Amino acid sequence: MSQEKPQPSIPDGDPNIGKELFTDYCGQCHALTGNNESHEAAPYLKGIVGRPAASTNFKFSKPFKESKVIWTEQNLFEFMKFPQGFIKGARHPVTVVNEQNRAHILAYLKSV
Ligand code: HEC
Numbered sequence: 001m002s003q004e005k006p007q008p009s010i011p012d013g014d015p016n017i018g019k020e021l022f023t024d025y026c027g028q029c030h031a032l033t034g035n036n037e038s039h040e041a042a043p044y045l046k047g048i049v050g051r052p053a054a055s056t057n058f059k060f061s062k063p064f065k066e067s068k069v070i071w072t073e074q075n076l077f078e079f080m081k082f083p084q085g086f087i088k089g090a091r092h093p094v095t096v097v098n099e100q101n102r103a104h105i106l107a108y109l110k111s112v
Contacts, residue, residue, distance in 0.1 A: 010077050011103040018108025021101055025094055032112050049073060049110050053087075063089035076109065077102055 022030075029042035043058035053069040054060040067087045069075055075086070080102045083092035096102045 010073060010106065011100055013100075013103035013105070013107030015104070015107040015111040018104035018106070018111075021096075021105050022108050025096060025105070029093075045109060046112050049076065049106075061091065063087050063091075073106055073110070076106055080105065 026045070031042075031044045032046045033044055043054075043056050043060065048071050051071050053067045053071060054064040064087060067090075069079075069087065071079075079086040079092075080094075080096045081099075082095055084090050096105065
C-alpha cells in the first residue's frame with residue numbers, strides 16, 4: 001500500500017446544478033460577494049479557487065489561519081468531502097459525500 005496521496009480526479013461539473021447545490025448546502029452561511037460586513041456567519045467565497053485559505057477579512061479560526069492551504073480545485077474537492085480531515089482541528093459543519101455533487105459545486109465556484 002502506498003503512503004502517497006493520489007490527486008483525486010475530479011469529474012466534470014455543471015455550474016448551473018452547482019449553483020442550486022451551493023444554495024442548498026452552503027448558501028445559508030456563505031455569501032459569494034462582499035466584505036463580510038453584512039454576512040458575518042462565514043467568509044465569502046467569490047474567487048475562492050486559487051486563493052490562499054483565510055485570506056479575506058473574515059475572523060477565521062486558528063486552524064484555518066495556520067493551514068497554509070491554497071484553495072486549488074483539488075483542495076476544495078477534498079475539503080468538501082471531509083473538512084475536519086483536510087484541515088486539522090477545523091470545525092466546518094458541512095460535508096458533501098457525493099463526488100459528482102462536489103464537482104458541480106466546484107464548477108459553480110470556479111464560475112463566480
Ligand atoms: C453552517 C455554516 C456553513 C455552511 C453551511 C458551510 N460553511 Fe464553509 N465555512 C463556514 C465557516 C464559519 C467558515 C470559517 C471557518 C473557520 O474560520 O474556522 C467556513 C470556511 C469555508 C472555506 C474556507 C474559506 C477561506 O477563505 O479560506 C471554504 C472553502 C468553505 N467554507 C466552503 C464551503 C462550501 C463549498 C460549503 C457548501 C458545500 C460550505 N462551506 C458550507 C461555515 C459554513
